[in-house]
Amino acid sequence: MDLLKLEFSWLDAIDLLIVIVLVIQLYRLLKGSLAFNIFLGLCVIYAIYFLVKALHMTILTSILQNIINVGIIAIIVIFQPEIRKFLLVLGKKTPLSKDSFFTKLFLPDKFKSYKEEEAIINEITLAATHLAQKRTGALIVIANTYRVKFDTASSINIDANISAKLIESIFSKESPLHDGGLIIVGNKMLAAKVILPVSENPNLPTRIGLRHRSAVGITEHSDNLAIIVSEERGTISVAQDGVLSMDISPEELKVKLYEVMVDGIS
Template identity: 35%
Template sequence: MLLVWLIVYRVLLLIKQTRAVQMLSGLGILAITYIVSVWFEFATINWLLEKFFNNLFVIVVVLFQNEIRKALAHIGRNPFFSSVSVVEETQVIEEIIKGAVLLSQKRLGALIVIERENPVEDSIEIGTHIDATVTSELLNSIFLSTSPLHDGAVVVKGGKLLAAGCFLPLSKNPNVDKNLGTRHRAAIGISEETDAVVIVVSEENHQVGLCVGGQLTSDLDMPTLRQALYSMFGLAGMDVDAERKFA
C-alpha cells in the first residue's frame, strides 16, 4: 500500500505545474457532469458521457502522451533522490543569482532554465552540450552579444550547466502580454510544458524575471530572487545565511 501511495505521489510531482493538471481538471468536471446527468436522468448527456468514459483509457493515453513519455524517461534517467548535496545546490543557485544580476547590470539578455522533476529535453531543441560547472562568469560569457550561443537559453540540470544555445517553445497562451518579447514568451512557454524554473533577463529594461508554471514575475532584485529560488528548491531558511556568505 505504501508503494502505491509513493507511486501516486511521484506522478503528482511529475505533472505538477504542467498542462496535465488542466486536462485532469477537465476530466474531473466531465465526471461530475456524468454523475449529475445520472441523478437527473439527462438521457442524451448521459449517453454521450458513457461513450466517452467507455473509451477513457485510449483518451487518457492520447491526451497525456507527452506526460507519459516524460515520466518514463524521468524514471529511466533520474533516481528518486538527487545526487547533488544541499551545499552544492546552494552554490549552484548562488552562481545563477550572481550571474543573472551581473547580466542585468551589463544590460545583456539571458534565459536560464533550471530543470526540476520534469525533463526538459523533450520540450526544447538542445543547442550545444557543455556539461560544465555553473559559474556566474560562464553564464556571462555565454550571453555576451559576441557569443554564438547568446540568442538561446542555457539549461541547468543536476547541478551542471548541461547545454547552451537551446531553443524553447513559445507560449501559446492568448492572454500573455502582447508587449512581451520572444525571450519572455519562451520562458513562459517552457514553464507551461514543464515544472522548470526559468530566469529571464531583459535586454531592453535590464529587469530580472522569474517564470514558473506559466506565470512571470518581473523586476526582481537579488534578495527577492534568492528568497524565491531557495523556497522553490526546498532551501527555505537558508537564504539569510547565503546572503551573508555570498554577498
C-alpha cells in the same frame, strides 16, 4: 411516515475533504489554459447525458453513452500534460517526498554543508544582475535532474562549471550561443542554445516575448525553475510551475534559488 435520517460519519467527512482538495488542485492546474475550456465542455456533455437519461430519451442516451465511453480515452490523451503535472503536485505532498517532514526527520545528511550550492547561487544571481544592467537578454533553466529533456540537435553541449563570467559571455550579443536557453543541472552548465517549448497559456501578458513564453513552457510540465533577463526592460523574471513572476529584485531571485537548490534537497 418515518423521516429519512442521513448518517454522516467522520469517514464521510474525510471522503468529502479529499474530493474538495482534488477538485481545487484540478482547477488550479487547468485554470487559464485551453484545457480548462475542454474540461467545461466535457462537463456539459455529462450534464446533458444525465438529463436525457432522466427523461428516458433512448436515442440520445445511447449516443451520449457511446461518446462518454470513448471520452475516457480522449480525456487521457487530451489532458496528458495536465495529468502529469497533477501527479507531480501530488508527489510533492506525499509523506516520502523530499519536502515532507517525515523525509527531513528520518533521512540522513541532515547536517550537510551547502557551501557549494551557495556559491552557485551567488554566481547565477551575479550573472543575472550584470546581464540586466547591460540589458542583455538571457534564459537560464535550473533543472533538478540530468534527465531533463531538450532538443539536442540544435543545442551545444558545454558541461562546464558554473561561473558568472561564463554565463555572461554565453549570452553576450556577439556570442553564437546567446539564442535559446542555458540548462544548469547540479553544479554544471549542461548545454546552451537550447530550444525550449513555448507556452500556449492565453492568460500570459501580451507584452512578453518569446523568451518569457519559453520559460513558462519549460516549467509547465516539469519541476524546473527558469530565469529570464529582459533585453528591452533590463529586468529579471522567474517562471516556476507555469507561473511567471516578473520584475523581481536580485535578492528575490537569490531567495527563489535557495528554495530550489538548498531547501529542495534538505
